[in-house]
Amino acid sequence: MLRSMYSGVSGMRGFQTKLDVIGNNIANVNTVGFKAGRVMFKDILSQTVSGVTRPEEGTTGGVNAKQVGLGVAIAAIDTIHTPGSAMTTNNPTDVRIDGDGFFAVSPSADGGEVPFLTRAGNFTLDGAGQLVNGDGMFVLDANGGPITLDPAEVKSFTIAQDGSIIAVGADGESQPSGFQLGVVKVTNPNGLEKIGGNLYRMTPNANLDGEVVMTTAGDAEAGTGAIISGQLEMSNVDLTSEFTEMIVAQRGFQANSRIITTSDEILQEVVNLKR
Secondary structure (H helix, E strand, C coil): CCHHHHHHHHHHHHHHHHHHHHHHHHHCCCCCCCCCEEEEEEECCCEEEECCECCECCCECCECCEEECCCEEEEEEEECCCCCCEEECCCCCEEEEECCCEEEEECCCCCCCCCEEECCCECEECCCCEEECCCCCEEEECCCCECECCCCCCCEEEECCCCEEEEECCCCCEEEEEEEECEECCCCHHHCEEEECCEEECCCCCCHHHCCCEECCCCCCCCCCEEEECEEECCCCCHHHHHHHHHHHHHHHHHHHHHHHHHHHHHHHHHHCCC
């Protein structure tokens, strides 16, 4: 069979995957803390028709190898961790990280499970005064424990840029609550695994040995950013770029389908030689 046909098939599969990623980006254009993805391609191992010939000075010249490419494959599907735009909500439980780092949330309050990471800071206080995310997972402090504010004693609170929660009592006096939002610095954010719900799972390629190290906001040694209260980090999807890439992917898919059509016509001519 013709090599071009299989090259066209690999090209169509690659651009179909690219369209899948673009579609997911556009669908999450208004998702809080969402990070866009991109597809990178690589060529498949080429078939060598003839090898190189070594030149002999003053006798013979060198001859380059003759190789035929066999198509394209997916090299990587990257997650672009550039910061998203800030959306002001003036809600004290809405926070964003102005810089590097992730919030840590856990499905259990005892800290027995490895926490998940997120950039979505749309947190709320439940009926027990526990700081949770939209799915009811506990937001962890710098010590890896849940954050609980006694509703009977704390009437309101503010969150400082270092993540410290300053409580206001019934007497109107402000005092430290003893809690500070935890922030996790990740060496290679692209190595995190998306699990849905604006959550990431730590992997050995994100941090060495897959270790989740809790720190605080504004830690110069860890390189974490400041926490801004009353704001949310929006999606970093650029619609202009996504629609442009969609056009490129569409044309690439059409061009590869034309390769298959042309290869089929050539094979038809070969079959007709028997008649």
